[in-house]
Amino acid sequence: MSSALKIVRSFKEVDWKHYGWIIVAVGAIAQMIGSAIRMAFGIIIDPLVEEFSWDPKSIGIAYAIMSMVTAISSPMAGYCSTKIGAKKTMYIGLALFLIGMLWTALATTIIEFYISYGIIFGFAQSMFLVPVIPAVAIWFKSRLGLATGLIIGMWSLGPAVVIQIMGIMLDSIGWQQTFIISGVVGTAIMVIALGFWKNTPEEKGVLPYGIDSLVEEKKEDTQKGNKQINLQKIVYGTNAFWSLMNIHFLGCVGHAVILIGLVPLMISKGIGYTDSVLCLTIIMVVSISTRFITPILGDSINPKTIMFLSFLGQGLFVIPWAFTSDKWMFYLVGILWAIPYGGEGTLFPIMNRKYYGFFRMDTTYGWQILAASFGMALGGFIPGLVFDVTGGYVYAIWISAFFSCLGAFVILTLETTKKVIRPSFDNL
Amino acid sequence: MKLEKIPVKGISLFLISFFSSFAILIYFYAWDYQNKLNDNTNYQPSWLQESSFYICPLH
Numbered sequence: 001m002s003s004a005l006k007i008v009r010s011f012k013e014v015d016w017k018h019y020g021w022i023i024v025a026v027g028a029i030a031q032m033i034g035s036a037i038r039m040a041f042g043i044i045i046d047p048l049v050e051e052f053s054w055d056p057k058s059i060g061i062a063y064a065i066m067s068m069v070t071a072i073s074s075p076m077a078g079y080c081s082t083k084i085g086a087k088k089t090m091y092i093g094l095a096l097f098l099i100g101m102l103w104t105a106l107a108t109t110i111i112e113f114y115i116s117y118g119i120i121f122g123f124a125q126s127m128f129l130v131p132v133i134p135a136v137a138i139w140f141k142s143r144l145g146l147a148t149g150l151i152i153g154m155w156s157l158g159p160a161v162v163i164q165i166m167g168i169m170l171d172s173i174g175w176q177q178t179f180i181i182s183g184v185v186g187t188a189i190m191v192i193a194l195g196f197w198k199n200t201p202e203e204k205g206v207l208p209y210g211i212d213s214l215v216e217e218k219k220e221d222t223q224k225g226n227k228q229i230n231l232q233k234i235v236y237g238t239n240a241f242w243s244l245m246n247i248h249f250l251g252c253v254g255h256a257v258i259l260i261g262l263v264p265l266m267i268s269k270g271i272g273y274t275d276s277v278l279c280l281t282i283i284m285v286v287s288i289s290t291r292f293i294t295p296i297l298g299d300s301i302n303p304k305t306i307m308f309l310s311f312l313g314q315g316l317f318v319i320p321w322a323f324t325s326d327k328w329m330f331y332l333v334g335i336l337w338a339i340p341y342g343g344e345g346t347l348f349p350i351m352n353r354k355y356y357g358f359f360r361m362d363t364t365y366g367w368q369i370l371a372a373s374f375g376m377a378l379g380g381f382i383p384g385l386v387f388d389v390t391g392g393y394v395y396a397i398w399i400s401a402f403f404s405c406l407g408a409f410v411i412l413t414l415e416t417t418k419k420v421i422r423p424s425f426d427n428l
Numbered sequence: 429m430k431l432e433k434i435p436v437k438g439i440s441l442f443l444i445s446f447f448s449s450f451a452i453l454i455y456f457y458a459w460d461y462q463n464k465l466n467d468n469t470n471y472q473p474s475w476l477q478e479s480s481f482y483i484c485p486l487h
Contacts, residue, residue: 388460
């Protein structure tokens with residue numbers, strides 16, 4: 001209770017005039033556009049079937065290609081951000097985003113669609129998503145939890161808003177015009193926003209948030225390329241690097257199974273389609289708040305404990321769904337499950353900071369996104385496979401619980417977050 | 429630079445997750461094949477179903 005009060009009181013001490021918050025705002029816009037690319041897919045399936053008579057399964061392959069390309073290119077995007085800076089990396093992502101939007105709108109064959117949406121968007125997404133959080137981390141010696149909470153909160157809220165707008169446009173001007181206008185407007189917004197972006201506080205001529213003196217800043221100076229690359233080799237040699245990747249993978253399998261399988265599970269238990277979708281919507285809404293709060297809590301209290309509780313909650317709270325057929329029970333469990341689900345994936349930047357100090361985390365974070373993307377792909381695949389074999393989704397629930405609880409177990413094996421892993425990171 | 433020790437614990441747990449994922453996929457693919465074979469003895473399996481059935485000790 002006293003910790004919670006301390007956190008609330010500390011909000012009054014936040015210096016909102018620091019330029020770091022502009023970086024957070026630009027990062028949030030980039031995340032919004034980057035994640036909207038993925039979410040926009042659902043709304044173009046029907047128009048594509050109608051116009052080209054492609055079957056939905058073939059169209060779905062484009063989404064799978066996009067997910068795989070994003071996963072594989074994430075470490076590359078992280079490395080690129082370390083070498084040339086987040087701003088240039090995001091400009092590359094922006095150029096690919098515009099090409100992808102225009103080409104998708106003009107595509108007439110399924111192969112063209114695979115290239116424009118699958119490959120080009122796949123690269124665009126990683127170039128947008130990977131550099132943002134690590135770049136923001138450079139700006140914040142303290143208050144990283146609040147900064148990442150704001151960005152990750154927008155990550156969930158953004159697509160919800162963008163999809164609504166795109167849905168309305170689609171009805172009135174058609175899918176091709178929607179993609180062209182969204183691409184041009186999205187690019188224009190990002191060009192303006194990136195104008196305010198500075199890769200480092202040094203570029204802007206200010207100190208990172210939470211650093212009071214130049215002497216301290218000198219000690220924290222980690223921006224030099226070769227030093228970064230050498231330290232990255234040390235990161236690869238730590239248990240935490242492998243375990244955090246592993247944990248991100250396990251957590252994503254755990255919730256992807258539910259996000260893909262919950263609506264069909266409810267329908268298979270005799271609950272209507274609209275009621276089932278409402279349950280998923282409730283989960284999304286509740287999880288936005290925990291996405292925002294969890295990094296702040298983790299940064300202030302203990303990220304390892306919060307992460308463990310989130311994984312355990314994500315694993316255990318799904319189990320009642322295996323036994324119930326009652327709509328209200330689904331809703332109640334949905335609300336309970338959304339709390340740990342929202343917090344599960346948001347603590348990785350905080351853990352990286354605790355373990356590796358004020359070190360650039362671009363490449364490390366890129367690897368974690370790779371693991372997460374593979375987890376999402378596997379988790380998304382499991383419900384369909386389980387249904388084919390068993391004619392139901394109950395086994396999928398147990399698989400989800402198994403992966404999340406295994407993630408909780410791996411968290412227990414992590415080192416303490418009270419000090420950096422190697423003295424090398426202390427001397428940055 | 430000093431040679432770092434191999435992070436045995438982290439890599440081992442990573443491999444456990446990796447093989448657990450494969451074990452689950454193999455189990456369900458083998459089960460799927462068995463179901464389809466029970467329904468139709470002339471069923472032509474995909475290479476994934478056939479190899480999973482071969483590997484899975486429970487089917």
